[in-house]
Amino acid sequence: MSEAKETLLTGLVALLLFAPLTGVSLEGYGLNSHWQNPFLLAGMAMIGRLLLGRLRGLRLPAGLAEYDWQTRLQRPILAVVVIAALIFPWLVGKYWLNVATLALIYVLLALGLNIVVGLAGLLDLGFVAFYAVGAYFYALGFKYLDLSFWIALPGGALLAGVCGMLLGFPVLRMHGDYLAIVTLGFGEIVRLVLNNWIDFTNGPNGVRAPFPSFFGLDFSRHPMPGKSSFHQFFNLPYSSIHKEIFLFFLLFIVVCGMVYFVRRLRRMPLGRAWEALREDEIACRALGINHVTVKLSAFGIGAMTGGIGGAFFAASQGFVNPTSFTFMESAHILAIVVLGGMGSTAGVIGAAVILTVLPEALRDFAEYRGLLFGCAMVMMMIWRPRGLLRSRRALFRREQRAC
């Protein structure tokens, strides 16, 4: 078919698709007309179709595509990131510090999901369930058992990991796609139970979660009698930002630990088995890899990371309720992993920071977030399924010599 004909056909189909849903909107039992919308959208579709035809032959310049970002720029970038993170909290106000803390939580979650989706190739659509387990373990543990953050953090991680293993064990034996739908269902089960079990979880009204203490010192202005608070102990004037800075650094240390952990894991036999299973499960099984335990380890570690993220989320918000754990949240984390390039640690961290800060910086963007995430996911899968910056696998390479 000629290009002109195909473009016209695209426009016609787009017009038919967009006309009923964007051309009119329901108003009570009647309709409001926005007759120009479908024509605009169909026009855009036609322009997009034309551009697509033109761009098809286009490739990134060879030097840019082949440039080895990871090994050449790793150290300078790492240094810049660490220094920036050390300086940053002292320069900004409470609002941006909170945004940064949230961004770090997403970095942590995305690193966890990246192990499951990116390295092991298992699609987990209910990641938010483990996040919820961690958050609610802390909040409910405090409410009923008076657990402190420092016990709830490993406890929540462990519980989330156990949940992941219990869920994953039966499902991972089967064809991979089922895992996606089972985790999707599990995510909804957790949310619905948290929402409906009002006697235990307080339902939609949520549960309070206290702020973590600094080695036993709390951050209140007036501590309980007989106890010392952070600003009294260090003879500082009271400031409410102390605890935010503390949480930021704490989270930063955890994220750094996680990055190191993932980096080591990828070079271990286990990490290599994950990636090998992702590429060809049958070949791996023929070579004697136990696919269930290998996948289960990835799934469990991912779930544990989700649990840690959840405990931090509860601590930073001071409050949890089920609306924070919808499917949209899972989709958000998945979008981060996909856009960052599945399997690439640096890409995922970058995407988590950008996709958390951007909606805060551009309020208008927030409205279109879901739409843009969806488009980005489809386009990434079609054009660059391994991420904008490709992740390189560690491999033995012969030294290149000039001769």
Added chain:
Amino acid sequence: MTGHIFAQQAVNGLVLGSVYGLIAVGYTMVYGIIGMINFAHGEIYMIAAYLTAIFLAGLTLLGLQSPPLAILLVLAATIACTALYGWSVERIAYRPLRHANRLAPLISAIGISLILQNYVRLSQGARTQGIPSILDGGFHLFASGPDAFVRLTHAQLLIVVTAIISMFLLHFFIARTAMGRACRAVQQDRVMASLLGVNTDRVIAIVFVLGAGMAAVAGVLVTLNYGSFDFFIGFVAGIKAFTAAVLGGIGSLPGAMLGGVVLGLAESFFSGFVNTDYKDVFAFSLLVLVLIFKPSGLLGVPEVEKV
């Protein structure tokens, strides 16, 4: 009295189950033919619900008064438009990924699902919408007293009858027409079918169109029956219909309908006799349990992975 409640829940479950079955057909056919879970299928159903309301409002504005004619026209227009959505989704998001790795089409499907949800939310607003009820009345069956009867509304009857007719037509198409034979051939062995001259891309497109059409039938019927919907209904309906497809044996058409009815009945009895708040939890747990203990479903054949 308990007998009446039981019978009433059975009627409700049957109605619900027919709807699940109609949506499940789309999952099961797509899974059978290209082996992927089409996560965007629930959103196709949601779009059909919106289209129903829009076309109905349009017909009312044009001055059409007769309910049967309006229902027929709305059904035809919604099926056509929704089928076009199904076709476009396949063309844009799945066809380029035919030879990509296993994860790519799934993620693309999630992306499409987000796109469709937000597209409807932005164009039609986030609030719950409704349509005026145009199908009133019903029958009282087994009436033995002022409160002792089983109610079957006209809308419910319409759902069951239309579901049966649609399934019969679909079965006829798959079993008796040349295109249907091509569909079965592609399902059995795509490479061999294409070597024998079957246009596999077209067959796959047809399967998406058929699945979307069946989801459209479900969307129209549910909207006529319940009258209210929002942009998020596709999510839960999608998971439940998928549960129905798995329950009946994924890849099997009669299985999808059977699974839908079984799930509808189970859910209806659960919410009638146990607890309404947890009916979704019950349905999702059923999905997990079926996948664990009988992944091949009621009518499916065990899956053997070939190299």
